[in-house]
Amino acid sequence: MHQISTAKTFWLFFIPACIAVALIPLFTSSEYTLRVSALVIFWIGMSGCWNIMSGYTGYIDFGPVVYFGIGSYTTAICMTRFGALFLPSAILSGVVSALIALPIGIPTLRLRGAYFAIATFAFAETMKQVALEFDRTFGVKFFEGSHGITLPISGHDNMFFFYCVFAVTLAIVLVHYAIEHSKFGYGLKAIHEAEASAEIAGVNTTGVKLRAYVTSAFFLGILGGIEAYWITYITPADAFSVQKTVQMVIMTLLGGMGTFLGPIVGASFFTLLSEVLGTKFVEYYLIMVGAVIIGIILVLPSGIIGTLKARKGIRFI
C-alpha cells in the first residue's frame, strides 16, 4: 500500500539524518560551528512547538513565548532558590508550563481568529509584567523583577547544550511524525479546514486543540529551561520577549505551516540567513525580517514545503 512505502522511505532518510546531526559535535573542532548548529536545532524545536499548535490547527498563537518564559523562570528559581540540579529542573519546567497551559487553554481556545491571537498575546504580556512587578508589589524576593536571575555557571560546554536541545527537538520532530500519521493529526487538520464540520463528524475539537496547546507548552517550557541554564542570566524582557514569538512564527511560515518538514526547513534557512546577515547587517536585521515576512506572505503563503506539497502532491512532508 502507498502509505507503507512512504513510511519506509521516510525512515530510510530520517534515521541516518538524525545520526549525522547527532555526530556533528564529534566532527567539528570549531566552537562557532557547534554553537550555530545548536542554535539551528534550538530554533527547529521552537518553531516546531508553534507548528504543533498553530501550524496544524490554524489558531494563530501570538503568545507562545509565555511558556518559554515560564520554563526559564522555573528552572532558574529551582536551581537558585532550591539548589536543584539542571535536568530535573528542566523537566519540571516543562511540567509547570503544561500545567499552566491547561487552565489558560480551556477558555482561550474558545476564541477564534484575531481574538485568539490577541488573547494569547495579552496573556504573554501579562506574565511578563507579573515577572517584572510581582516582587515589588508583594514585597518578596522571588522573580527579582528587572534585575533578573543569575543561574549558577554550568561548567558545561557547547556540546552539552547541543545534546540537550537535540534531545528535545528530536522529541518534537517525532511528535510531528505522530501527528502526520494519527487520528490526533487528522483531528487537528479537520479543525483547521472546517471546524464546524469536524464537530458534527465526531471530532472532540476542544480536547484536540487543548492537547496540541499543552504539548506545545510542555516542550517550550523545557526549551526555556535549557536556554536559561545555557545563558545563565534571565530577565523578564528577554524570557518573555515577543521577538522570540516573531521568530517562531516566521520560521514556521517560511517553511510551511502544518507540515512535517516546515519547521526544519524554515528554522534552518532563517537561522543561517540571520547568522550571515546579522554579522554583516546588524542594524538592518529587523528591517530585513519585516521584508522577509511580507515577501513570504505575498509570494509563498504556504511556505516552502507547503508550496512543494501542493505542486507535487506529496503527502506527509
Added chain:
Amino acid sequence: MDTVLIQAIINGLLLGGVYAAYSAGFSLIFGVMGVVNLAHGELIMLGAFTSYWLFVWFNMDPYITIPFSMAALFVFGYIIQKYIINRVIELPHIMSYILTFGIHLMVANTALQLWTHDFRTITTSYSGANAAFWGLNIPYARLITFFLALVIIGALWFFMSRTETGRAIRATSMDKEVARIMGVNIREIYAITFGIGAAISGLAGTLISPFVIIFPEMGLNYTIIAFCVVVLGGMGYMPGALWGGVILGLAQSLTAAYLSAGISVATTFLILFFMLIFRPAGIVGKGLVA
C-alpha cells in the same frame, strides 16, 4: 470629595479621549476589512514625526500640522492597502495580520535607522500649561485632544452615514459580494478605507505630539492599547472606541493613582485577556465576534 479621586477620574477621562482618538482608525479598518492592522502604531508614529519635523524645520505649531500629517498618512495608507494588503484580501485573515506585522517591523526599524533611538519632544508655549482650579490640574493640550477626539469620531460617523463613499464603505463591510455586484470597486474602497484609517491615526499622532515622547519604536505600545480599546468597546463598532478608551483610561489612571504605575500596565493586559474570554463583543456588546 477626595481630590486624588477626582484628579484620577479626570486624568482617566482625558487619557480615554486620547486612546479613543488613536483607536478609531484601527476599529474602522477591522470593521470594514477584517484586517487587524498590526502596523497601526507606526501610522501614529509617522503622524507624530511629521508634526515634529514640521515643528523643528518650519516652527509650525503642532495643531497647524494636522492637515499635513493627515494628508501624508492618507497617501501612505492608501498605497500600502492598494499595492500590498489588497493582494492577500482573499486569503484567510491570519495572512493579513502577519503581513501587517511585517510592515510594522519594516516601518518601525526603517524609522529607527533614519531618526535614531533619540527621544524627542515638542515644546510649545502651552506645553505643560494646565488649567488649575480646586486643587486639580488639567493640562490644556490633553483637553484639546479630548475634544478633538469627540470631533473625529463624530465626523467619522457623519462621513460613514451621510456621504456616498461612506455608504459604499459600509455596504462593503456588510457584504462584500453584494457590494461588488452592485458595482462597487472593492479594492478601491479598501484602499480608501485604509487611507482614512491611516489619516485618522496620523491625526492622532499629531494630537498627542505636544505631550508625549516621540521615538521610532513608540508604535507597538499604541497598537497594543488600540487593541484593548477596540476589544473593550467592540471591534468594528466605531462609538465603541470612545467607550473602550474611556474605560481603559479610567482603569489605568485609577490603578496608577492607588496602586502603582507598573501595575497599570499589567492591568491593561489582564483586562484585555478577560474581556476576550468573557465578552468578546465588547462592553456594550455590539462588536463583531470572529
Added chain:
Amino acid sequence: MTILECKNVSKNFGALAAVQAVSFTLNRGEILGMIGPNGAGKTTLFNCIVGIHPPSNGRVILDGTDIAGFKPYTICRMGLAKTSQIMEPFRTMSVFENVLIGALHGGQMSMKEARTETDRVIGFVGLTQHSHKPSAAISVPARRRLELARALATGAKVLLLDENMAGLNPFEIDEALELLRKIRDSGKSIVVVEHIMRAVMGISDRLIVLNYGAKIAEGTPEVVANNEDVIEAYLGRKAS
C-alpha cells in the same frame, strides 16, 4: 420502535422564535420527510438536535437517552450524524481522508479499522473512483455523496440530511434517491429535509411540515399534500 424523538423543542434567538414547540418521532428504519417554506426553522431544528445550539426548551431523545445540551461530537459518537446544507468538506484533503475522519473520530475506530471502514463506505456510496482526489475537485453530486459517506462512516444509526439533493439535476436526484433507499435498507433511520417535492414525497414514509417554526401538519405524503394549511403555507390563501 422510536429511535429519535423531539418533545416540544423550541429555540429562541433573542426575540426571534425560530423553532416553536416542535414534537415528532422517527421510527427505526423509517424515512421521515421534513418540508416547509424557507425560513421555517428546519435547519435550526436540526442544529438543535445535533447539539450545535442547545434547545431553549424541550427534550431530544436518541434511542432512549436525552441528548439535549450534549456536545456535537458526543451526539455524533452516540449515533446521530448530519449533513449540511452548505457543504464544508475538508478541502485540502482527499475524499478518502474526509471520510476517514468520520470513521476515526465519530466512529471511534483505530487507524486500521477506520481505513477499512472508509473503503467500505466509499464503495457503498459509489465514490471509489474519486477516492484519492482532493475533495475540492469533485463534482457537486459527488460532494453530496461525500457528505453522506462521512456521516455513514461515523457509524451513525440516525442520519439528518439537510437538503442533500440541492443542486442536482433530475437524473442525479433519482440516483440519490436510490442511494437513500439503500441506506435505509442497511438499517439506518433518516430524516430528510428537501425542497424538491417529488423527491421528498416519493421517498418518505411519513412527512412533517414546518412553517414559521411550528409544526403545521404530519402524516403520509398523500395526507400532507392535501392538507389545507400546507397548501396555504406554500401557495398563500386562495382568493375566493
